Amino acid sequence: MTEMQPARACLAIVLAAGEGTRMKSRQPKVLHQVAGRSLLGHVLSSVAEAGADSVAVVIASERPEVGEAALKLLPTARIATQHERLGTAHATLAAREAIAADHDDILIAFADTPLVRPETFAALRGALAGGAAVAVLGFEARDPTGYGRLVEHDGQLEAIVEHKDATPAQRKIKLCNAGLMALAGEHALSILEAIGDDNAQREFYLTDAVAIARARGLGAVVLKAPESEVQGVNDRAQLAAAEAEFQRRKRHAVMLDGATLIAPETTFFSYDTRIGQDVVIEPNVVFGPGVSVADGAVIHAFSHLEGATIGANANVGPFARLRPGAALAERAKVGNFVELKAAEIGPGAKVNHLTYIGDATVGAGANIGAGTITCNYDGFAKAKTTIGANAFIGSNSSLVAPVTIGEGAYVGSGSVITTDVAPDALALGRGRQVDKQGWAKTFREAAAARKAAKKAAE
Ligand code: UD1
Ligand code: MG
Numbered sequence: 001m002t003e004m005q006p007a008r009a010c011l012a013i014v015l016a017a018g019e020g021t022r023m024k025s026r027q028p029k030v031l032h033q034v035a036g037r038s039l040l041g042h043v044l045s046s047v048a049e050a051g052a053d054s055v056a057v058v059i060a061s062e063r064p065e066v067g068e069a070a071l072k073l074l075p076t077a078r079i080a081t082q083h084e085r086l087g088t089a090h091a092t093l094a095a096r097e098a099i100a101a102d103h104d105d106i107l108i109a110f111a112d113t114p115l116v117r118p119e120t121f122a123a124l125r126g127a128l129a130g131g132a133a134v135a136v137l138g139f140e141a142r143d144p145t146g147y148g149r150l151v152e153h154d155g156q157l158e159a160i161v162e163h164k165d166a167t168p169a170q171r172k173i174k175l176c177n178a179g180l181m182a183l184a185g186e187h188a189l190s191i192l193e194a195i196g197d198d199n200a201q202r203e204f205y206l207t208d209a210v211a212i213a214r215a216r217g218l219g220a221v222v223l224k225a226p227e228s229e230v231q232g233v234n235d236r237a238q239l240a241a242a243e244a245e246f247q248r249r250k251r252h253a254v255m256l257d258g259a260t261l262i263a264p265e266t267t268f269f270s271y272d273t274r275i276g277q278d279v280v281i282e283p284n285v286v287f288g289p290g291v292s293v294a295d296g297a298v299i300h301a302f303s304h305l306e307g308a309t310i311g312a313n314a315n316v317g318p319f320a321r322l323r324p325g326a327a328l329a330e331r332a333k334v335g336n337f338v339e340l341k342a343a344e345i346g347p348g349a350k351v352n353h354l355t356y357i358g359d360a361t362v363g364a365g366a367n368i369g370a371g372t373i374t375c376n377y378d379g380f381a382k383a384k385t386t387i388g389a390n391a392f393i394g395s396n397s398s399l400v401a402p403v404t405i406g407e408g409a410y411v412g413s414g415s416v417i418t419t420d421v422a423p424d425a426l427a428l429g430r431g432r433q434v435d436k437q438g439w440a441k442t443f444r445e446a447a448a449a450r451k452a453a454k455k456a457a458e
Contacts, residue, residue: 002091008104008129012052013095014043016111017060017082022235028063030111031331035246036270036289039233042114043074047107050121056095058082089195103185111181113232123223124182126190133187133218134209137178139227148177148207157220160207164200177207186355187218360436363389363407371396388423
């Protein structure tokens with residue numbers, strides 16, 4: 001997506017210094033994943049898509065790994081450290097240096113609220129462009145307990161009152177603060193510095209920015225979002241709820257883009273899954289990160305794909321496992337109980353049953369028989385198998401890499417192939433069959449006679 005507000009410089013401050021103790025995890029909360037990407041990664045991506053040209057991530061001093069993760073996701077991010085947890089305004093001011101630079105718009109986002117869409121961040125920026133000094137995101141909470149309430153007067157946002165500080169009348173307000181906010185760059189620092197901690201929690205509340213701006217005669221506006229978009233993650237149940245919402249959205253988008261999902265509620269996508277037109281996805285398919293499926297491909301039931309590229313009109317599964325580096329060209333077929341890893345399957349090639357192909361190239365039109373295994377690993381290193389176009393690998397063959405099977409060559413069933421096979425040759429790597437005429441009959445008669453003699457002797 002292109003930058004939505006190209007004319008205005010934008011700083012995004014992502015607050016990621018939360019305690020996250022309710023996750024009961026060794027891992028920092030914001031590094032837990034939704035659809036294969038960390039909560040932090042989702043937020044960094046959304047603010048970037050909304051046109052943030054500079055990003056500061058506020059981390060807690062005891063969680064340096066959050067800063068490292070942020071830099072991996074966005075090498076230009078500035079990492080600011082909050083040494084004490086004294087509230088959302090205090091956390092924001094950890095990025096004081098960035099705030100003091102010249103930005104038109106400042107977005108403040110929470111790293112534990114991963115589903116806010118880029119369009120929503122852009123809309124907050126739009127409100128600033130329209131003249132507001134503060135733009136907040138509100139939502140109608142099913143249960144408002146714990147949230148800040150948006151106090152309006154004559155259609156103007158006057159203040160945000162935290163639940164713990166609210167009067168009984170204010171607690172009846174259903175319109176709640178989602179937490180994230182946009183501040184006009186020219187006023188941001190002075191507003192943030194005016195925030196005190198005279199409240200029930202002795203915290204520096206970012207939400208006080210509204211009343212301060214209003215007292216100065218500046219405009220404050222509320223934009224509304226559905227509750228599903230602003231849900232935060234504090235424990236594993238909420239993590240699963242965020243995952244479910246992400247999946248709901250992605251399935252819907254994939255279907256509107258022209259793919260058929262036969263049982264959408266059983267298809268699981270990653271944040272970056274790309275699905276073409278007229279793709280059909282049967283029930284119970286899981287996409288890990290890094291998968292793209294070209295037009296007209298069919299993914300049959302119970303397949304698991306990760307880091308895989310599926311060409312146009314290719315066929316996968318049922319029960320296929322495609323691991324990173326699996327690349328199917330157009331019309332390739334990969335059938336049941338087949339595992340591929342770092343393997344290119346050429347146009348129209350078939351790997352239909354019970355096979356492992358790893359670190360390999362399979363040429364166009366080749367046919368890989370049932371039970372074929374590439375022996376690509378000797379316990380220390382991986383080696384490559386190359387199978388030429390239109391080669392035919394007989395069932396239950398082991399191809400001991402490194403090895404090359406020439407174009408159009410045949411490998412006899414049950415072979416163990418350890419040396420290269422020339423194009424159009426037949427390779428047999430197995431014991432020669434020996435037939436002994438009448439042997440079975442003679443054996444049976446002798447055995448039966450022995451058994452009868454034993455019985456008679458009893
Ligand atoms: C905040 C809002 C509240 C809103 C709610 C929505 C304030 C004062 N209140 O409340 O109006 O309804 O979010 O979920 O802003 N953080 C830090 N350092 C701190 C404190 C917080 O980095 O010292 C980060 C947290 O990691 C989190 C975010 O800021 O990502 C919000 O903090 P949290 O304590 O969850 O605020 P709430 O009390 O939920
Ligand atoms: Mg919270």
